[in-house]
Amino acid sequence: MTDKKLYNYLVSIITLAFLLSGYLLENMGIKYISEGGSPLFKIHVYSYLIFFTFFILVISGRYKTHFTLLSKINKAWMTSVILVSLSIVYGLYKQGTSGMAYFIDTIMSPIILVFLLSALSRERADKLLTFVAWLLLLNSSIAICEFMLNKTLVPVEYENFTFFRSTALLNHALNNALITAALSPILMNKTRVPALIYFAISFLALFCYGGRGAMGLYLICTVFISMGTLKMFVTTGIKIDKLKFSLYQASFVVLILLLALILINTEMGSRILSKLHVDNSAQVRFDVFILLEQLTITEWLFGASDYLMSSVKFFIGVGTIENYFIGWILSGGVIFASMIFISCFYIPFKIASSKSLLMKVSLFSFVLISLTNNALTTKTPALLLLYCVLYCNYIVVNRKKI
Template identity: 30%
Template sequence: MHYVILISIILVFTQTLLFSLLGIKINNSSPFILKIAPSLYLLIAVFLHPKFKFYVTREVAFSFIAFSVFFLYSLLLNRDLYISGYINSFLLPILFYILFFSKDGYLRFSNFLIYFVIIFMLANCFEAYLERIFHFKLIKNIDDIRASDKILNALSFRSNAFFGHPLANGQITSLCISFILISYNKLRKKILYLLFFLLAMLCFNTRFSIVLSLITVSFYFLYNIFSNRKVYPRLRRKYIQVIFFILLFFTFLLFETNLGGRLMTEGLYGNDSSSLARTDVLAIFNFLSIKDILFGANDQLISFLMYRTRTDNLIIENPFIVFTLKCGIVLTFFLFYSQYLMIKRSIKSWSPFQKAIVLLPWILNISSNISIAGGAMSISYLLIFIFLYNRNEKNILI
């Protein structure tokens, strides 16, 4: 049972890479059973084992209720919910939360997992470097097939690495950067990790994640320079030197090289479809009734309004907007609030500064693209990182 738990956690990180190596392609026409994350099947098998003891806390009960009500509501009213993606995004983290609050004996692999996660993420960054240097992609997604000419364009090239998509890589790499900042490692080691991950972020060429990560790093050091009384004057001077060097180095890379080219050519917000998809779709709400906003609109009405507002050629890239349009703001609030309660209990011993460094960038990141509305396991990644950090704060990095 211990090894099944270990494999289930490892698969959350390696699933895309493993499927690619095995030649398994997941798309809309794939069987439903293949669209569900393998980790979900393994965890269900663990929970059904008679020797496994777990506790159903209030957070778990509320999350299951919110998950089930949202699912049944969309099913009964025939709302076009991406069911397999919804299960991967919201049911899997509930199971992980139960697992992490079970007996410690079932989680004796935490030290190994810390080493595995950081080595895998470093390897992921190294793969991003290789793809960027040699202009190839280990895992191609549908965007690469549709825009194959852009793959060879140095400015628009985006590494896919092991997670199979630049946005997925941008999200989890940004999360790694946050945990690097709050970890109890020496400053020199932190700087090396930060440079390694930030450079990979330029290879992923995800504009919002690049800017957000640089802001997060800057905020961390500026807080310690000006507000943290526990930081000695000598260390403050080092922090000033570090933040100056990082900002100067990455400013040079952005302006003098092709790295992060989309940010320099298109800006953080431009007239491209990716930017427009995040803002122009808000015009739909001008034509919705209060009832539609509270309880969701049918798919025909949403399609008509997207056509009317000339956004029918765009994909809605904000999960909160997606779920609000389909099932209303009431159920969407309870769905996300239930997940928030699990996260809140997991980090109850953290300081407000630690919470801000991790949660604010994470929330902004998952809000910037379709993420958890498209099946991304962002909440599971966050809970796994929190668990590993809580288990062994000083050794979160090698």
């Protein structure tokens, strides 16, 4: 496969991951996340495309080239494949085929995607980053429009949300917040849109998603990575086009005005301003640790009993475990949870260990924000997008121009 064909193929995979969300598929009559239906439809089409390509590479013998191009992360890649494979085998033993589509869509597909990405040239990798940056900007813009209209693009019903939250293309408010806050620091300079305007749209979108933690961390991380430029601007000054500088100033004023309007006129603003203390939503994140106190030694090693799993709502007030690592411990035990965690984050940590500050900040944001919700205990393209952005940026930073 030529570099151009591989790029176009990867663009198709990322587009399908973004556009064909779980709730959109459900509205199309495909039982992707609900019970029942064919097991074949429980796996997303992007996973089929990724594994089909990987299978072709293996039987044709071209996998050797891709593995060589993985270079410094090939050991991390092999370790992740082995660990997630062991996790799948243990999951089959403990729970049967229930939940196996989750392992494939959420964890295994991103790992295999890195294998495919390794053959991209530096130029194509940078182009793919630009494409994802535009997709994320479109997603944020849709979220803002949804919030203004008080109506989601795709019909989604949430019992736990007491006020309107935008769902945009990915159809889950907190997943949107996670991906936007974690990836925007890398992507905001990849489009022709001025970085400050990109930041403003992303920041407003986080308001619309209702992700208070993601919003706060995104603001802190953006200020942190901008310190060098701000210092230069204040001390020695920087060369900048007058029109561009005027746009920066105007976008800053518009951002402040829009934020003020949201804070004053919406329930979200009231929630943020009047409930900066630990409210019920935040309290659930702390209460989830109560579940660990109920575990016996055997349950710590092999997972919680059916009785405890059915009593989650009794202990913490809601039926959802808002911490994926604790969810993994309850599902299969601490060894099982550790294997999944390593398989999920070994490759990103290895990639982010390069000299790029942006990748370190992005990964730090992703891990910290994801721990406050159940994003990684459900089928989601969050890791797929994280791997794509981090590894493409790794290629751009470390691979020579052709």
